[in-house]
Structure formats: C-alpha cells, structure tokens
Amino acid sequence: MKRTLTNQKGITLIEMMVVIVILGILATIIFTRVGGRPEQARRTKAQVEIRELQTSLELFKLDNGFYPTTEQGLNALVSQPTTGKIPQHYPESGYLDKLPMDPWGNPYVYICPGMHGEYDLESYGADGEDGGEGKNKDVESWNLK
Secondary structure, eight states: OOOOOSSOOOOOHHHHHHHHHHHHHHHHHHHHHHTTOHHHHHHHHHHHHHHHHHHHHHHHHHHHSSOOOTTTOGGGGTSOOOSSSOOSSOOTTOSOSSOOBOTTSOBOEEESSOSSSSOEEEEOTTTTSSSOSGGGOOEEGGGOO
C-alpha cells in the first residue's frame, strides 16, 4: 500500500533566502547604529579610569597629607616613592595593583601641582598628543561630566 503525504511541512529555499535577507538587513541596521560607538566607549572608559585614579590620589593625600609630585607620577599609587617627599603612611599593598593605560594604549598624564587644580590628570585621546578635536580630543579631569 502506497502512502501519500498531502500535508508536508517544511521550509522552502525561497523562504530560507527571505529569512537570511531579513537577518542581513537587521544586522546592517544594528551595526550602523552600534558600529560608530567604539570611540564613545573609549572616551567613557577613560573618564571612568580617571575617576578611579582620582579616588586613589585622594586616598594617597588622605593618608600622607600631600599628592604625589609630577616626578613621582602615578606610579606612586602602585609602589611607594623613593624620591622627593616620601609618604610616611603608605599602605603595604599600595593604592592600585597596576597602573592602567588609557584606552588608546598611552599612559595617563599627571601633573602636580596642576594648572586647573591641585593636580591635572588627563588622557591625550586617540592621537596621543595634547589638544585635538573629535576622536583626538583630550579627556581631562577638570572637564569631566
């Protein structure tokens, strides 16, 4: 006895192609909206890291009564300085495990005393040079939102 299936269910090649095209269009829309955000993400990361460095600098000052000098730099947050004014109440583990690089792979710039406050702390942005516009704009501690 031969059985014939009249009610077959499945996906045809055309239906599959339509789904693939729709997924491609959705992926393109999402990528174009999110794809331009890596630079914004880097700038936000720099702002967050600057705030973390500021917190560590405040703890350093709270413990020792002064901020590290420009010569001592941000390294004073990782290991006790051996030059300049030596902090007397430096914690055994330091204030940071390691010093972060900015999101563009450059060191943060620290100057103490600063021109905009007790210290200036900044990232020079994508170009790694002072100043700039757009993606090259600096992220500065005194201009954080």
